[in-house]
Amino acid sequence: MRPYEAFITDPSLPHSIYEIEGARDCAIEFRSFSKNAGFTGTRCALTVVPKTLKAKALDASEVELWKLWNRRQSTKFNGVSYIVQRGAEAVYSEAGKAQVNALVSFYLENAKIICEQLTGAGFEVYGGVNAPYIWLKTPNNLSSWDFFDKLLQTVHVVGTPGSGFGAAGEGYFRISAFNSRENVQEAMKRITAK
The missing domain is CATH 3.90.1150.10 (Aspartate Aminotransferase, domain 1)
Known part of the structure; x- marks a missing residue:
């Protein structure tokens, strides 16, 4: 989970789970603006599901999680509202970066x-x-x-x-x-x- 990534000041610590060997085969990463930019409640985030990630179904068969996640996102989620997207965009401006820091x-x-x-x-x-x-x-x-x-x-x-x-x-x-x-x-x- 990466909503707290901005708080990492130690350069020896990873900023992504995928910096750890083998993580692409066992981890899903969530990134959020909730803690670093005060977006709690507006719910602007992203999820990284590697295409190589598999899980076991109840019948013990392997299931590709990326396909399931993509279907969920494509059919059940209408996306983040435009105004919240614009706020998230502003986080990456020079002024936004300075304010977040x-x-x-x-x-x-x-x-x-x-x-x-x-x-x-x-x-x-x-x-x-x-x-x-x-x-x-x-x-x-x-x-x-x-x-x-x-x-x-x-x-x-x-x-x-x-x-x-x-x-x-x-x-x-x-x-x-x-x-x-x-x-x-x-x-x-x-x-x-x-």
Whole structure:
């Protein structure tokens, strides 16, 4: 999934799943304008389905996924609205690139602030580098939802319980850097004061 690709600042990290050997035989890549250009809700994206990609049908026969995807796109999808397409086009203009870069830098700075503040307060913190999300280990063996409730009730801050991402997310909590600087600083002040 590539909506977060713009947040990669480490040159050693791949920007596409297809930079990894063998990926064309096992991966579909999604690209989106939702996070880098603020297009959440307008749904302007693209999907890359390699023609070599195959899957198994219920009868164990191999199916070419590109043919199925092409049929779906050709018969069930009318495309992105013209106004949204024009907005996406503007992202690639010089002004658009500058604005997107500034926005991404702003959110990465928010992530850095969150990481530093939570780490300084003794939380076990992950992420926030090459990504706009920060994960923390919930303290005192609290469940993800118990930590959510504690933050909501005691400091009035909302994040995402890790269990919402599956069983491996239990015991973790995600905080987003997508907010104003003032809100990020206030949230960190409230969380770290407790």
